[in-house]
Amino acid sequence: MPYNIAMVSDNFYPQPGGVESHMYQLSSKLIDRGHKVIIITHAYEGRTGVRYLTNGLKVYHVPFWTIYRETTFPTVFSFFPIFRNIVIREEIEIVHGHASLSNLCNEAILHARTMGLRTAMTDHSLFGFADAGSILTNKLLKFTLSDVDHCICVSHTCKENTVLRASLDPSMVSVIPNAVVAENFRPLSHTEASHRHNAPGPPQRLGPDEIITIVVISRLFYNKGVDLLIASIPRILATNPNVRFLIAGNGPKAIDLEQMIERNVLQEKVLLLGPVRHEEVRDVMVQGHIYLHPSLTEAFGTVIVEAASCGLYVVCTRVGGIPEVLPSHMTEFAAPEEDDIVAVTGRAIVKLREGKVRTDLFHNQVKQMYSWTDVAERTERVYDGISGALSYEEFYPDGGTGLASRGRAGVRSFALIDRLKRYYGCGIWAGKLFCLCAVVDYLLYIFLEIFAPRERIDICKNWPKKVVKEGKGKEKEGDAATAKEEHGSGRKKRPHHRREKREEQGES
Template identity: 85%
Template structure:
């Protein structure tokens, strides 16, 4: 079954990042599988209105006031009129939001439920429970996810975190990881892999005089471990004379990093590239031997998969979902502490010089582990489950659904009835529950007002672009994408769905 899907988030291209790449790649693969996908995000510098990306992916850049780190100012209700217009115009059936800190995402889920649409939320981050910012974020997330059809997390650690933060039934949360397009992150010398297969054995050792380059590519924020990097950088370079750094990224901690380099006179051994685009990441990665990722919190860490695919040995902190991402022979783990970062980096340098790490084999191994085609299939299964296409046993595999209902052999789905929605919101707290119910009632009244004074008949329906529908034979057996034999592909127009 094919769906009309709206991906909604504040975070999208041209801003680089893991959420942005996830939305684009997932949308592209869902389009290949026959679905219609649009993206709704806020306006970026030079990008306002409607844009078309590769594979006929339509992007709505809505002009809204941005307050912090590309997040729009939360207004709860002012986004509803234009959101409703886009949803009706594109005949959307499923609204898929991304990011706990995205105002557009959270508001869109609320409005979509008011409009009687199925909703899915994907959480890409980890949050605490004690500081004021986390408490406020968690309460808001509990409000929105009280009435969502399904939740997706990018790792099992992220799933546990989200279930606790939003008081969710674990059954309605799936763990579906990120992925990478391995072909876009090839090592510098692609012929090395076939050479080493024909002549197995340890790779040549690096002599003590060979330069080892350590790459760091990250947003320069506190949660990304920039303070750890700043503290460990001079010590690593002092202990290892034949090591140099390439650091790419931007953020508020950039000035601290620059001052550290100047204070220790490291300009000839540390190269600062500033912000880089996602299509330039591979060109930066292949210049190094080791990738250092000192993050303090991470739900998944797509960048370390990209680094391993480029043939880099990864040094990373053992936090969040990072231990789930790569096998141990590709990584050197450290505690999120300065001394342990220095020690782990030293172990990685020694292992490379001794020829103990077969980095030339990493690319093919990553290619077998992660595929966007597989991620799209698993996400499509979630859509089938919340839409009732799958039966209860097929979707939940016989598990108890708790408060969810299963009728007529279909999977359990949330009711759209206003009274049922109010019951779910009322249980969010003594005072918060009443406030949430008031917000839902106002949202419903606004929806009724728009239906009367801005009727659907006045909204022009967008025509669907002709696109290529892939048959099952067009997908390679390893699940990595489209096979080389494209003769079976056929171009056909999807029939316009009648408005219900």
């Protein structure tokens, strides 16, 4: 059953990153499977309005003010009018938010529930429980997820973290990992290797005088372990003279890296490339032999999968969901401590020099382990579950202790009174504040329905489907004509579907 889906997050291209790549690749594969997908994000410098990407993926760049790390300023309600306009224009049925710290994601889920739309959220991060920032973030997440239909996490560690932070029933949280397009992260071919000195090729002993290149590609922020990297590099180079570092990325810690290089006179050993585009990451990685990832917290770590696919031996910290990502023969794990990172990196260098690691096999192994098509299929099943296409027993085979109020097929009720009950249980003071937000949001929705009726909003035409001929004049299943017929039949049902939701809200 095809759905009209809106992916919402502050994090999207042209900003590079794992969340951005996840949203783009998942959306593209869902479009291939017959769904309609749009993306709603904020405007970037030089990129505003509506843009079309490959495969007919439409991106709405909303003109909102960003305050920190490309996250928009939270206003709770000012996003509602334009969000409602987009949702009605595109006939959206499911709103899928990404990243728990994304303001647009949290606001979109609140507004979508008010409008009677199904919602899902993918959490890509890990947070603590002790510091003030984490406490506030966790309370915000509890507000959002207390009324979401289903939550997706990118690793089992991320799921445990999210369940504890938001006080969720584990049954309503699925684990769907990230993936990579392995063809975009190929090792050097024999032709390319012949033109590049010291390029990693078939497994062989590297002589003691041959240079080993260690690659680091990361946002240069504290949580990515840049302080550990700064402390470790001089010690690694002191014990391994025939090693050099290639570092790409930008962030507030870039100045600290530059100062370390100046202080230790390592200009010939450490090369800073600055920010690189995502399509250039492979060209940087294949120049190395080892990928170093000293992160302090990580829910998944897509970049280490990309590095392994490029044929690099991975040295990473044993934190968060990283141990779940790659098998042990592709990685060396270190504690998030300076001494251990230095020791483990030295051990990886020795293994490469002795030819004990078959990095030439990594690409095909990663290609078999991770696939965006598989991620799209599993995400589609979540959509089937929250839309009622799957029965309660099919979607929640293990039951669910806290799902008694979900009703038919285990989906949440849209009735305002039921939503207020869920919000009220979020805390003594926070619960009352959340209820107030939900009531104001509902009143704003009624106001918009009266003074900006949806009948005045034009419906967008869909991106034309590709017509693939099969045999003599026969169109392959899923062609433009079939898609048009299916979409037409779906459009007849949608107004009735929305009317039922509004009636259910009215009963409250």
